[in-house]
Amino acid sequence: MSDLADQRGMETAVYQPAEDSKLLADVAVESVDGSDRVLDVGTGSGYVAGRIASATAASVVASDVNPHACRQARDNAREETIPLDVVRGDCTRPFDAETFDAVTFNPPYLPRDEAAERDDWMERALTGGETGREVIESFLDDVARVLTSDGVVFLLVSTLTDIEAVAGYAADRSLAAETAREESFPFERLAVLRITEEH
Template sequence: MKLTEQRGMATVYEPAEDSRLLATAVIDRIDGGQVLDVGVGSGYVAGRVAAETSADVVGCDINPDACRRARSEGIEVVRSNLTRPFEADSFDMVVFNPPYLPTPPEQEWDDPLEHALSGGEDGRRVIRPFMADLGRVLRPAGRAYLLVSSLTDIGAVGELAEGAGLDTEEIDDTSFPFERLVVLEITHENR
């Protein structure tokens, strides 16, 4: 994992294997429309989507440094906590590479980068509220793509989606000695 440094302190997550897997998995599945990149970070995924498809792309991030960085890459960005500020049925596609590293409370730290890396004790701290609101901003025929790790318990993530009235399907993955990264396609149930 790489981090952007500003004033001597790393503040923005740089693209790594997870970002590249997510971008590659979604590019061929986009056929225009409105796309939201949640947790836009450096703007890598949003930038590839904008450059390689006809979609209108907007990013959002809670980290002001990430917002500035993505804007400098030409991405329209809203500073926000997940999907809260967006209207219902706004997006044909939502992509998200969430913070998914399980982090015990005693190892949490307090700086902007924590929002990009720490998934809380079970790795799903940010995935829970994302899943709870995703169906609201996703158009009826829309699709979301979520990158998850085996460290986060992929089955538990699927249960969160199901509890929110959403279906999941694994569409791409890559394995490392310590984890498996998976891209889930998420749709409204009975689509």
């Protein structure tokens, strides 16, 4: 297989930057300090992680369960000479406690559509189970463990997923969620939730 064909195959298996990626990156770049250690969960192509690393000089780790995404994120960072550590893993589970000052996540949030369902990496990047919240809830179950005492989470959510239900699930885990920014599109409203531990 040629390098070009291999690249095309990898791109069809990896979520590429879109409006949701840009919104999350914009909020994170404005909020992260250069001295912070940041984890970008579900990094996909590495767009959000790369924006944070290049714009803030923060130390950034990118993670994804998809091996094609990890490879593309590494390749993109190398091409743009962005210092970025890439780890293959499921959400925050591979990481030690109290490691990160900020965690970003653009999760799979579309509710399952059985008529359009495929069994591939792109399906896993887009679909968050029956409600669209299964991956988000799994993430919220563990994310506080990896945060420093004043750490913050920036989580991209959609009205398709029920933003209020996500905030309520976070509250049940002693996490306070507020909307940092939102944008409306023809079929959904996207919001970045700023989530912190309740003290």
